Amino acid sequence: MTPPVDPALPSLAPIRTTGFAAFRLLGPPAEPSTPKQVSSLATRRAGQAVMAETLRLHDGDPPRSWWRRLVGASPLSADSRPWYQGALGEIAVGRILGRLGPEWTVLHAVPVGAGVSDIDHVLIGPAGVFTLNTKNHAGRDVWVGDRAILVGGHKQHYLPHARHEAARAAKRLSAAVGEPVPVTPVLVLIEPGKLTIRQRPADVRVVTDRELLRWLKRRRPVLAPERIDRIAAAAAVPGTWHNHPAPSEDPVALQDRFAELRAIELSAQRRRGLWGLGLMVGIGAAVVGDGSDLLTALLNVGLS
Template sequence: MRSLGFAAFRLLGPPVGASAPQHSWSLANRGAGHEVIAETLRIQEEHPSRSWWARLVGTNPLSARSHSWFRGAVGEIAVGKILARLGPEWTVLHAVPVGAGASDIDHVLIGPAGVFTLNTKNHSNTDVWVGDRAILVGGHQQHYLPHARHESSRAAKRLSTAVGEPVPVTPVLVLIEPKQLTGKQRHADVKVVTDRELLRWLQRRRPVLTDEQVARIAAAAVVPSTWHNNPAPPEDPVALQERFAELRGSVRSARLRRELWRLGGMVAVLGLLTGAEPVRSVLDVF
């Protein structure tokens, strides 16, 4: 997977119609889920720490507000790992800030097969139905298709301006581990794939860009001002990932403790029913 950064920008020169980079940082350094992770951690900081009893019984450390953000971050990280398996001819950017506010595009891909914006939705173990104009998640309609179209349109406009020639962008909606995916439209303008289908679908697409075009687009894409009106330096991506990994570990540990308590209760009931000596303490199962 290619990461051009500013070295390639200097080597190739600025794309036609683009100005020289104005920032000392590159979007190529951002990890998957950067913005969602930052928001998850920010919300969590407002949530009181769990009591010793809550930790003992495995109460979920996530607050009600941070839960959906956490799931979103986990989904984007999962897709980021998949995209890392693309060949060196691809440039992959994550959490690309776009516009004037806090909006971002989950993933932007640039390679011989074209330019793609990926919107990731984590709906693991949930039924999803996809039609030409609507998506139902657990029976509830979501506005994912128009949002994906809007993202690709913004990306195409921004990149076209930076490069100085039209840059078509294909919108892709990536669904993480749906329980069942039905009604999928293969010829819709928004490509809908599961995380398991994503890599193969990208690798099987025929080339539409030359190496020079890929390099010119990628060189412009890593420049923050290509996308955002007033880009601000991001938080340290390494520190952010470390803090999120710690939170994720706490969530896993709490889930395990809940399972062990449930198992201890089942063992105790079974012992009473069979007349066997009961477990002296639920803590024994730990």
């Protein structure tokens, strides 16, 4: 951009200097600037933003003592655990979406807006454009009504959030493509315990992880291939979604770090299970005998 001219200053004729004189006056030519590139959103992994937040919070957790490691205490804190569970849910849905055909474009953890918000998954294919919001409530009871969703009896704000995400995506994709792009909001529930559908919401599709793939494949085509390509090309550009897109953390390194944390958590879960089994064996031995083997059984299980 050309800087404004101050009218109080006299105008100066341009200096036309070439050759060695120009080198002495101006110095050597500057190297062409190469701004840091922001990679295509197609390289992002399922759950990438949530994994990053999980690890950030976990890095601030105090290390477990030897006793907590022995008894299988979780390495996750009350702050990092919800993010960890959320990451597992997005990863699970990402695997399911990977089974869609090549006619579909799937983007994960799409940064949107001006802050740190992201959309879990964006799908573009013959059946249209969808934003997917993943909620991991494995084993918990979920009640779905036309205007509300309850998890374990507590009302959640999932429906308005899903609507907001889809409206946001439609606005940004429409601006990037130059034509209206309708977007359907989808709420994906991961392995709910008891699912009660009182009444399905009219404008938000609510499906479980087991229903998702079949539901997508059974929808009738509404987009021609050339329009799919046009929307997908715009969707892969970070600037389509975020006001100030920035390079993200290396997805492979991030995934590896999260896998290490997951291995530690699974090991702790197994150890807790073994201690529980040892306790039951010890109690059984105490009931039928004199209970002298109780401590030995517990120690053998806990140290295995």
